[in-house]
Amino acid sequence: MRYLAKCPACGREYDDPLRFRCDCGSPLELKLELDDFTEDRLLRVRSMWRYLRFFPYVGDVVSLGEGWTPLVRLDGHVHLKMDFINPTGSFKDRGSSAVVSTIGRLVRETGGFLAEDSSGNAGASLAAYSAKAGLRARIYVPSSASGHKMDQIRAYGAELVRVDGSREEVAREAMRPEEGKIYVGHPWHPVFRDGMRTLAYEIFEQMGYRAPDRVYVPVSSGTGLMGLLRGFEHLGVDTRVVACQTEAVHPLLARFTGRPYTPPPSLDTLAEALIMTDPPLLDLMVEALGRSGGSVDAVGEDEIARAFLELARKGIYVEPTSAVSLACYRKQLDSGEVDESEEVVLLLTGSGLKTSPRIIERLLGGR
Numbered sequence: 001m002r003y004l005a006k007c008p009a010c011g012r013e014y015d016d017p018l019r020f021r022c023d024c025g026s027p028l029e030l031k032l033e034l035d036d037f038t039e040d041r042l043l044r045v046r047s048m049w050r051y052l053r054f055f056p057y058v059g060d061v062v063s064l065g066e067g068w069t070p071l072v073r074l075d076g077h078v079h080l081k082m083d084f085i086n087p088t089g090s091f092k093d094r095g096s097s098a099v100v101s102t103i104g105r106l107v108r109e110t111g112g113f114l115a116e117d118s119s120g121n122a123g124a125s126l127a128a129y130s131a132k133a134g135l136r137a138r139i140y141v142p143s144s145a146s147g148h149k150m151d152q153i154r155a156y157g158a159e160l161v162r163v164d165g166s167r168e169e170v171a172r173e174a175m176r177p178e179e180g181k182i183y184v185g186h187p188w189h190p191v192f193r194d195g196m197r198t199l200a201y202e203i204f205e206q207m208g209y210r211a212p213d214r215v216y217v218p219v220s221s222g223t224g225l226m227g228l229l230r231g232f233e234h235l236g237v238d239t240r241v242v243a244c245q246t247e248a249v250h251p252l253l254a255r256f257t258g259r260p261y262t263p264p265p266s267l268d269t270l271a272e273a274l275i276m277t278d279p280p281l282l283d284l285m286v287e288a289l290g291r292s293g294g295s296v297d298a299v300g301e302d303e304i305a306r307a308f309l310e311l312a313r314k315g316i317y318v319e320p321t322s323a324v325s326l327a328c329y330r331k332q333l334d335s336g337e338v339d340e341s342e343e344v345v346l347l348l349t350g351s352g353l354k355t356s357p358r359i360i361e362r363l364l365g366g367r
């Protein structure tokens with residue numbers, strides 16, 4: 001196992017996969033030397049671990065069959081990456097599988113437990129993979145969090161800790177050092193977002209070894225975005241990645257365009273999984289997105305609701321958070337930013353079955 005993480009801010013290097021942050025406070029990035037992406041290097045398994053060769057630091061794979069989700073044509077040149085069809089109903093399973101596969105044995109040997117902060121999907125996902133690996137997990141969530149994801153976390157046998165305050169305060173509580181606690185929060189841990197690289201490989205393979213012109217991805221902590229960018233970089237293709245946020249929560253759009261951003265006092269948005277107002281990866285996202293020629297956009301609640309219903313009326317039931325990618329695409333189509341002839345992939349991140357009942361009521365109440 002060759003594991004090395006480097007601090008993009010100060011250059012310090014770490015070979016300990018339990019470390020999620022540099023001494024200087026910056027997030028870490030994996031230092032990877034990867035073979036070229038060629039067909040003969042892929043394994044014949046129908047999960048993200050067909051790309052195991054490109055994860056040289058992974059030890060014992062802990063898998064629930066994550067990844068290799070369908071790519072379905074919506075219409076014309078628009079394809080949907082159905083990543084809500086993952087074992088826990090969320091694309092986060094790629095990250096959880098990568099993390100638990102990398103450090104599971106180490107955690108078992110030390111007798112510790114995994115800790116994660118989450119608005120829901122990532123917590124449920126890590127709880128599932130901890131259960132599969134026979135590890136204890138503790139998931140910190142905002143006290144306002146409710147619904148199926150909380151039931152899911154408890155059902156997997158993880159300990160659920162509710163924290164008053166903002167999403168950032170939940171993160172601080174989860175990271176607070178404690179005997180035996182090993183923090184693997186998705187907003188920080190470099191291996192979690194490295195698992196997301198597999199998204200780029202799958203899209204490339206499923207389009208027939210071709211890259212789409214654009215990929216639209218909902219962005220909160222930035223794990224999916226960073227994974228896609230790194231994956232496309234490894235493939236050597238020039239797909240434009242469009243980071244999709246909401247009018248309520250758009251710290252990346254603000255930083256990317258140099259505009260000020262003040263989060264609203266209360267985060268009442270249909271996109272209940274896009275609520276990080278100050279994600280730790282902000283600087284890394286701006287740098288990677290700029291270097292790759294990507295962009296950022298944001299949509300309002302009405303646009304999200306319309307996109308959610310458009311997908312549902314075509315048989316695709318996703319979280320409103322996932323519909324943000326379609327909403328952004330429709331907005332850019334209307335403004336002429338993107339052309340109908342472009343091959344486009346929209347990332348659908350979470351299952352509609354996990355949406356809070358109060359959100360569904362808002363969307364369907366009058367219908």
Ligand SMILES: [Zn+2]
Nearest residue numbers: 007010022024
């Ligand atoms: Zn540093």
